[in-house]
Amino acid sequence: MALKDYKKDMVRCARCSVCKFIPLSSIIKSWRFAYGCPAIARYHFHSYSAGGKLILALSLLEGRITPSPKLRDVVYACTLCGLCDHACKIGTDMEVLEILHEFRVHLVEKGEGPLEAHRPIIESIKNYGNVWMQPRARRERWAKDLDVKILDGKKVKADVLYYVGCTYSYDPELQRVAINTARIFQTAGVDFGILGRNEVCCVSPAYMVGVTSLFEEVGRANIELFNELGVETVVTSCAGCYSMFKSKYPRLGVKMNFEVKHTVQVFYELLQKGKLSPARWNGGQVTYHDPCHLGRLGERREPSHGREKYVLGTMPVKEIPKAMGAKGICDEPRALLDALGAEGKEMERRREYAWCCGAGGGVKTGVPDLASFASGERIQEAVSTGAGVLVTACPWCEKNLQDAVEQARAGLRILDITDVITGGEV
Ligand code: SF4
């Protein structure tokens, strides 16, 4: 569905500014942490908010403004975190997040997007199959000392494909999460394998910045590859990959013969079945940061494609039920931490109201100033809980929050949930 197809929603925008804040007064605990949108909190100018971007999109479609470098900078100064969409949907059924994304697709089609900083990433996906310009063969190196199957769908098969993702495969600091995960699966007796050098980027970075052609090409090839393996489930540790497989790949029109899960869901299932015997946590109080793509965007989302029905013959509502974000993966990580004996200290903005870490939507690469503002805010919120450890389940969140801790010299440890489960070793 193109940007112009959402014109009705742009016109319906009431300019109410609800999309800037945590939407319900019962959730807001303080002015300090009342903002929901990182872009408006950083730039304090209406055009940077979701409502402001809807006005810009309408103005562009109606010819009142023309594409310009400034317009492009405003459109890409957004993490696509979806808080605005969730806030707006409390009173409407508008597709705010779809519009923000389609705005980027529109600019790319007009030759005005993405940002220059995004172009090397797009080229890297095309040339190397990953976002880090790394040789394909190096993708499996993290697993060299582990007895992990490399699946081919013919001789080597498994029930579960562990899709590792670019960052956990290549980043020297983050490879430990893939190692932790493989060890947890091995200890619990999960029949799993990886794709090794044949794994290709989930293509989220291209989708997020509006390069749809690459998303369609690589996304379809990935679905076909997963189907050929004959696996029952594709499990990933990365919140971004999870959201792509769960919500965006089904739009590509290729039948997916497998279920999609994030590792925290699998760990939780293993815990319930008594197959996970986590080490008792003795590292002090922890606070959990909900990655946007696991929390409010972890719920399956489908665009309405503009279809409407009329209630009482007069009131138009979207045919597809609204995705409100409350059915994402928020309970499982908390239940795991609880089972480990980790005393949880909740941040004010949590679950579907969580504050974005600032890395998503191409912002870490393209708008570093916004990325570090958002992560700095999150670190201050985490520190305000009194916890000494922030736990998350996404490589981008971990990287960006770790950068903020180092910048602020804050006394906070950033860990992945697998670090807590393994207690450093399985
Ligand atoms: S996008 Fe939604 S919440 Fe934001 S100003 Fe428009 S109607 Fe209000």
Ligand code: SF4
């Ligand atoms: S997606 Fe996030 S950063 Fe972008 S406008 Fe909405 S709340 Fe703000």
